[in-house]
Amino acid sequence: MTDLTRLTALDMGMLLRTAETSARELALAHLAEIERTDRGIHAWLTAEPLPALAQADAADERLARARRDGPKALGALHPLLGVPVALKDLVSVNGGQCTAGSRILEGYIAPYDAHITERIRDVGAVVLGKTNMDEFAMGSSTEHSAFGPTANPWDLSTVPGGSSGGSAAAVAAYHAPLGLGTDTGGSIRQPAALCGIVGLKTTYGRVSRYGIVAFASSLDQIGPFGRDVADAAALLHVVAGRDERDSTSAPVPVPDELLVLPRDDDAAAGLRGKRLGLPREYFVRGIDPDLERRIHEAVAVLESAGATVEEVSLPHTDYGLATYYIVAPAEASANLARYDGIRYGQAVRGGDVLANYLATRGGGFGAEVKRRIMLGTYALSAGYYDAFYVKALKVRTLIKRDFDTLFAAGFDALVAPTSPSVAFPIGARLEDPVQMYLSDACTLPVNIAGLPGLSIPCGLSGGLPVGLQLIGPAWSELELLRLARGYEALTADASWRRLEPTQLALAGNAPPPVLPA
Amino acid sequence: MVSSVGIIASVASLSRSDVEHVAHLARLGLTAAEIDRLEGQLNHILEQYEKLAELDTSDIPPTAQTIELENILRDDVPAPSLPVDAVLANAPEHDGGLFVVPAILGGATGPEGS
Numbered sequence: 001m002t003d004l005t006r007l008t009a010l011d012m013g014m015l016l017r018t019a020e021t022s023a024r025e026l027a028l029a030h031l032a033e034i035e036r037t038d039r040g041i042h043a044w045l046t047a048e049p050l051p052a053l054a055q056a057d058a059a060d061e062r063l064a065r066a067r068r069d070g071p072k073a074l075g076a077l078h079p080l081l082g083v084p085v086a087l088k089d090l091v092s093v094n095g096g097q098c099t100a101g102s103r104i105l106e107g108y109i110a111p112y113d114a115h116i117t118e119r120i121r122d123v124g125a126v127v128l129g130k131t132n133m134d135e136f137a138m139g140s141s142t143e144h145s146a147f148g149p150t151a152n153p154w155d156l157s158t159v160p161g162g163s164s165g166g167s168a169a170a171v172a173a174y175h176a177p178l179g180l181g182t183d184t185g186g187s188i189r190q191p192a193a194l195c196g197i198v199g200l201k202t203t204y205g206r207v208s209r210y211g212i213v214a215f216a217s218s219l220d221q222i223g224p225f226g227r228d229v230a231d232a233a234a235l236l237h238v239v240a241g242r243d244e245r246d247s248t249s250a251p252v253p254v255p256d257e258l259l260v261l262p263r264d265d266d267a268a269a270g271l272r273g274k275r276l277g278l279p280r281e282y283f284v285r286g287i288d289p290d291l292e293r294r295i296h297e298a299v300a301v302l303e304s305a306g307a308t309v310e311e312v313s314l315p316h317t318d319y320g321l322a323t324y325y326i327v328a329p330a331e332a333s334a335n336l337a338r339y340d341g342i343r344y345g346q347a348v349r350g351g352d353v354l355a356n357y358l359a360t361r362g363g364g365f366g367a368e369v370k371r372r373i374m375l376g377t378y379a380l381s382a383g384y385y386d387a388f389y390v391k392a393l394k395v396r397t398l399i400k401r402d403f404d405t406l407f408a409a410g411f412d413a414l415v416a417p418t419s420p421s422v423a424f425p426i427g428a429r430l431e432d433p434v435q436m437y438l439s440d441a442c443t444l445p446v447n448i449a450g451l452p453g454l455s456i457p458c459g460l461s462g463g464l465p466v467g468l469q470l471i472g473p474a475w476s477e478l479e480l481l482r483l484a485r486g487y488e489a490l491t492a493d494a495s496w497r498r499l500e501p502t503q504l505a506l507a508g509n510a511p512p513p514v515l516p517a
Numbered sequence: 518m519v520s521s522v523g524i525i526a527s528v529a530s531l532s533r534s535d536v537e538h539v540a541h542l543a544r545l546g547l548t549a550a551e552i553d554r555l556e557g558q559l560n561h562i563l564e565q566y567e568k569l570a571e572l573d574t575s576d577i578p579p580t581a582q583t584i585e586l587e588n589i590l591r592d593d594v595p596a597p598s599l600p601v602d603a604v605l606a607n608a609p610e611h612d613g614g615l616f617v618v619p620a621i622l623g624g625a626t627g628p629e630g631s
Contacts, residue, residue, distance in 0.1 A: 450583025
């Protein structure tokens with residue numbers, strides 16, 4: 001039999017229905033793969049066989065029951081029943097540790113399930129474990145995890161991107177066919193690009209954040225990772241939709257077409273007549289020239305299928321970085337005030353209230369989190385609130401209007417690089433926060449505007465994956481996935497598509513990744 | 518927009534005592550070495566903020582959130598909350614179904630002190 005871990009998630013689901021494999025066998029195959037190669041990657045913070053196998057056995061029972069009840073009952077099961085999923089370690093799973101990559105939450109046991117965890121349980125997908133991340137999702141490299149960095153399976157000396165780098169590396173390394181992450185400024189799309197997989201940041205309000213550790217609440221969104229577009233779409237179908245426990249989750253229908261994306265020829269034909277914009281501002285500052293060539297080659301592929309591509313302008317793009325690094329830290333400084341060492345989390349006790357706060361928070365948070373709390377506190381403090389915070393919210397309006405104008409003019413989507421560079425060496429950007437922040441220059445305007453954005457692999461540069469970003473109007477996830485599916489179908493025979501991550505074979509014997517001293 | 522340029526340009530420099538003040542507001546205990554590092558890094562980041570002063574935003578409304586949802590209400594139906602034991606299970610210290618905090622008024626010592 002072929003190696004189960006190399007199948008797509010939807011194909012795994014098919015084999016389960018036809019009883020050619022079991023959910024237990026799938027879970028065991030993936031746990032074995034984690035055991036085999038995660039030493040040199042460190043994608044996982046917790047991957048516990050017992051809870052995973054209990055879920056797998058429950059899925060097998062549901063399958064057996066449906067098989068007894070007939071084809072109709074089988075057809076009613078979700079295609080991802082019994083399929084393993086990796087969760088970023090900021091998603092609450094009742095009874096499991098949830099650290100958000102932070103020392104201050106080490107040992108914290110979630111007392112309830114997040115909404116998306118409930119949805120995963122409802123359809124019967126199997127949570128394999130929790131993946132590494134930048135502390136509180138603040139970072140673009142997963143180097144800011146309190147539990148050590150994650151390595152990119154394409155080159156173990158480089159980062160997988162971040163902040164959802166553990167989920168992206170796990171899916172790229174065949175530890176799981178599917179992963180979930182969050183994206184506040186690029187934290188799904190950028191690691192998807194750097195690890196050579198598909199990642200989708202959803203429209204603000206598309207997925208309930210109940211039970212997710214908060215970073216910046218007007219920007220944070222949940223989204224799926226997959227090795228192909230159809231898998232990512234199927235996982236979106238599981239988690240999307242209104243939940244009254246998150247007042248920002250919107251009452252917008254979730255299309256069932258997410259489960260039946262067009263197959264090859266139909267997918268490519270769907271590109272005919274599509275109007276795509278190429279925002280020139282995404283091709284200027286510090287972009288790697290060879291990576292830029294891959295993007296233009298991908299654009300040529302889209303044009304060859306009948307899409308029209310026009311150069312367009314998003315004139316306020318250059319203001320995105322400053323806007324983001326005021327709004328996101330401001331919201332973070334408020335959200336992270338809850339870590340007070342009283343109700344949960346690591347705590348230093350023994351002094352008065354103030355001394356306990358200072359010691360608990362000073363000792364529990366890492367350097368990047370402290371930097372952002374400081375920035376946000378300053379931007380919100382008396383005398384600076386209008387000059388920084390309100391000013392940034394006004395520029396946010398201008399950035400959003402840039403996108404609104406193009407979509408109102410009839411563009412179906414915008415096409416851009418996901419990241420200005422391929423995976424960079426571990427340690428290279430740690431000493432210069434501004435350089436690190438520029439990693440997200442092409443992704444964070446999308447969060448500022450609340451729009452959906454998708455990254456799909458479009459080739460290699462210097463042997464490392466390049467991501468093509470598709471940006472659409474609010475609630476256009478299905479359209480974006482169909483466009484991406486079209487590109488995927490057109491490049492199905494490309495040699496780079498058949499490569500496995502080049503250093504995956506070394507990962508089992510490599511030392512765990514570490515930051516430079 | 519001269520005034521806005523003036524405001525941002527003039528505040529984009531944090532002294533060491535400013536850093537200490539902000540750390541106090543944020544309830545972050547920082548070491549002297551951390552304060553040294555942050556002073557330089559924060560000022561470098563604040564320089565990036567100055568770019569926003571190029572834009573005239575006097576007639577632009579602020580955007581705090583991007584989807585125009587308003588008055589999201591759910592039915593006011595009683596439902597069980599998490600059990601008290603589950604809520605307290607992660608607390609560093611609890612007693613009699615309550616979180617224990619240090620006394621916040623002078624002279625008291627126990628959890629009942631305030």
